[in-house]
Amino acid sequence: MAFSERVTRLKSSLIREILAAAQRPEVMSFAGGLPAEAMLPTLEWEGMPRTMGQYGMSEGEPALREALAAQARALGVDCQASQVLVLGGSQQALDLAAKLHIDKGTEILLEAPTYLAALQIFQLFGADCLSIPRERDGPDLQQLRARLEQHRPAFIYLIPTFQNPSGVCYSEAKRAGVAALLDEFGVTLIEDEPYRELSYDGVDAVPIVARLEKASWIYTGTVSKTLAPGLRVGYLIASPDLFPHLLKLKQSADLHTNRVGQWQALQWIGTEKYRQHLLELRDFYRIRRDAFAAALERHFSDLAEWQVPQGGLFFWLTLKQPLDTRTLLDAALARDVAFMPGEPFFAEPERNPGNLRLNFSHIAPERLDEGLGRLAAVIRHAQAAQAA
């Protein structure tokens, strides 16, 4: 069999295995990042033109591109509809960016920790992943400068607003500092914002791409966290130098994004109905976050440290006594509780033990004591065994 060299880097996906195990109905899962089923809107299809069944443009539906550009301009991003590429979810932006930028051995910059599926696809294409340590309010700017002085990365990939997995939201100072450094060194920014609208304490920061004066950029978003991931509708907005290449790569990947999902997204983006839906969504998730924070205090205060996230879907716990949390998985699943180990979110898992990512949007508050109690017991048991 003749496989590409690339395939040797295809990892057995820990996430897939955990999510598969978490499918058992008796398992209480803090592992995934699924929107709450209760908050999925009812989709109305009346009035969709029959022509939505025909082939469409690789760029996406013109009206949707206009709506997405207007939404980005309202955030401060200076852009036109001609820079918007509609995608089959924002994950596809990572695939296209990898194709555009990464050869075997290409250096890129990532946060540590970063989005697991981004790390996986960049490594699949052969990237050499350099990490920037995080602080409470964003990346360590001194370390970022040091990396930029010593390396010529093809791009930096950041999730500045309610980061997955850490929950961090960059401060204004960090955003300004990152933008200035990228302009100074001429390094392309890929800014991934799936969680921007899931903001529970009024945070509404300006994207970093809006602050760039010279560097190239790709900004990417999705309706998966706010509307319905099953539509598979995301988008990227790119600086004009990158856009034509990304468009051709989109066309070669799958011709264009499904038009029925695009039409559905267009019924919401920019409307009063959508604004109302987002308000309800934020209220719903804020209550879950607060209940989760209270339950964590009850069960984990002696075991771990964390920040209460101001948005997004996750708590990021750092164990006071670090251990490789991947070794906890079997015991947790045996007790019918699932979580996401922190190690795979780092380019160097072995050097970063002792974190857990816990989703707070999925499990109803009244079940939290049971689930978090079970998980805490698993950790206590492992730490006792380690100490013995």
Add this chain to the structure above:
Amino acid sequence: MAFSERVTRLKSSLIREILAAAQRPEVMSFAGGLPAEAMLPTLEWEGMPRTMGQYGMSEGEPALREALAAQARALGVDCQASQVLVLGGSQQALDLAAKLHIDKGTEILLEAPTYLAALQIFQLFGADCLSIPRERDGPDLQQLRARLEQHRPAFIYLIPTFQNPSGVCYSEAKRAGVAALLDEFGVTLIEDEPYRELSYDGVDAVPIVARLEKASWIYTGTVSKTLAPGLRVGYLIASPDLFPHLLKLKQSADLHTNRVGQWQALQWIGTEKYRQHLLELRDFYRIRRDAFAAALERHFSDLAEWQVPQGGLFFWLTLKQPLDTRTLLDAALARDVAFMPGEPFFAEPERNPGNLRLNFSHIAPERLDEGLGRLAAVIRHAQAAQAA
């Protein structure tokens, strides 16, 4: 700017440019491969569960995978639902296959001519494309054997049933011969069948993958030509050794295929309603093909040669006096008629001048004399200029 080496092979897409030019309402276009708008079914959405809005499985919806496996088994392909991967259109099968098999310089085998977008994505990944010449009923088996004796291609990519662009449908003897050679040399087959159901003269050949005994294989199909391309729902079925890798590549590309399109496809595949729709579709296209054949006789009998295709969407014309048909485009568009030059369908365009691909499904029969008359005049004029 730091681009990958791959991007240097991103071609300016002639197809995109032609199709863009053909958008002008006054242009009569024989260039595309769009289903006739009149035959797009009305999509009913009543009864779709709200959970179709949630994230789904990377493999695809279980019930749809079962239906697609049953459909393939009815064609003679021995397969299970566990081998079916639902895709965002069958174009995506080419992207995944390229990732699985192609490094820079990897040798692959293609028909000459072959599907343009396949050629482009395989070349984007750096493939060294070896061509097999076609005969009236499929590939030249002696040439295929010679290539297999002299090379170790990662795979062979074939469109055996109503090929795009040539319209050829492989005979039983060619199908058996290809399968025997691939088994003998252990070369993976990628069999692409978007046009299988568009069969106008009763042809119903068994896929080549059904005849393989040892070689690995990927079989790919779509609902784009029979139902609605705007849904972006296609699929691949793979031998069990390839499937797990393709699944991981699908997950890294876009997580999963949109579920609303999958649900819609499931309302049709395998039903009596779908069978009826296919009968109507075949009748509609058969009439258009026959009208086109008659109009070609009137306008092109002194200019070109062709076979009347038994299925699919295209006539493939070979000029009696070859010239580079790309040089005809501007003159044709100036006369408000569009066609697809044949050269880009070959890995070596310069060595294969003098073919045109003409779509017969889009233009109504009563307008054919006008459109084909204009196109013939453009060719006559160019040939006269060349002779002068």
